[in-house]
């Protein structure tokens with residue numbers, strides 16, 4: 001019998017299990033494909049505090065602190081983040097930074113180009129620059145997290161699927177696995193991201209979410225550029241530097257009926273536009289060469305907010321999902337806070353806007 005069973009070993013599940021082990025819980029983590037077998041490994045790896053809601057700013061700031069504390073510097077670099085756009089489009093995120101006490105600089109187009117001569121910025125645009133933001137290599141992060149979980153005594157069960165929760169008297173008693181075994185625990189965290197609604201459906205619980213397939217690219221520029229990670233709210237693109245490469249793309253995605261983990265190339269138009277808009281914003285030493293593309297599933301809610309808290313009508317099961325295209329940067333904090341709520345009785349009232357109640361039928 002475990003204290004805690006974590007279903008899913010993406011960014012959310014890993015940080016949940018890590019925190020649980022740290023607090024002395026006997027913890028098992030189950031992942032059908034192995035740690036980082038889902039969206040997390042396919043993410044672009046941008047961590048920025050420049051988000052519109054103060055709650056999200058705080059969550060990402062906490063995630064950055066957690067990544068820096070637990071993960072060796074081979075998986076991340078502190079690049080800072082420059083958000084480029086028209087002043088009115090950046091106002092909400094500046095207000096949120098202000099509310100959270102996070103320092104930022106506002107730069108006009110000439111100041112941006114003086115500081116980072118590679119940028120080309122039209123006079124009507126400004127930039128908001130923050131310092132603590134990270135460029136993260138998701139696959140290295142996944143390997144480091146897996147090693148850390150083993151080192152901390154978390155029991156990893158990989159290659160086996162969680163099929164459903166066994167529920168009686170408003171309590172999850174066990175999780176049934178695809179090898180016909182079952183794992184009993186006092187608490188459960190559903191961190192299976194885009195696959196969560198299927199597990200819940202099998203458990204006779206319906207949740208209202210939808211899936212998009214997102215795309216990202218790694219382009220080799222031939223030499224390192226001295227620029228921060230950046231997003232371009234004017235041209236709808238985002239990028240982070242890593243060595244001689246830039247990783248990112250456009251804010252585009254396709255609706256999907258089921259989680260898409262195929263390795264097929266994203267639509268050619270998506271890459272073409274990402275390149276076109278990048279070259280409008282940046283002077284590159286040589287034409288960028290595509291070296292890797294990523295495609296993966298992201299769960300969204302109708303109101304665009306995460307699902308975070310206990311599953312309605314179950315006293316001991318928690319869900320963290322609906323993280324859209326910003327789950328890598330919010331996931332560590334959400335996993336960590338969930339375990340603190342279970343073990344240390346920390347209140348989650350502050351996150352009532354993310355309450356699961358609104359998406360369960």
Ligand SMILES: Cc1cc2nc3c(=O)[nH]c(=O)nc-3n(C[C@H](O)[C@H](O)[C@H](O)COP(=O)(O)OP(=O)(O)OC[C@H]3O[C@@H](n4cnc5c(N)ncnc54)[C@H](O)[C@@H]3O)c2cc1C
Nearest residue numbers: 008010012032037038039040044046162193296327328329
């Ligand atoms: C192309 C792309 C770019 C992105 N870029 C960014 C970015 O720059 N910054 C950012 O913050 N976010 C980004 N995201 C979003 C981010 O990747 C996700 O929001 C985040 O990874 C979700 O994490 P998770 O732990 O909830 O889910 P996942 O990482 O998908 O983890 C779920 C895990 O559960 C396992 N699993 C599934 N079903 C079962 C089952 N039945 N039993 C057991 N295990 C199961 C899976 O194998 C998987 O390992 C991007 C996503 C994509 C696709």
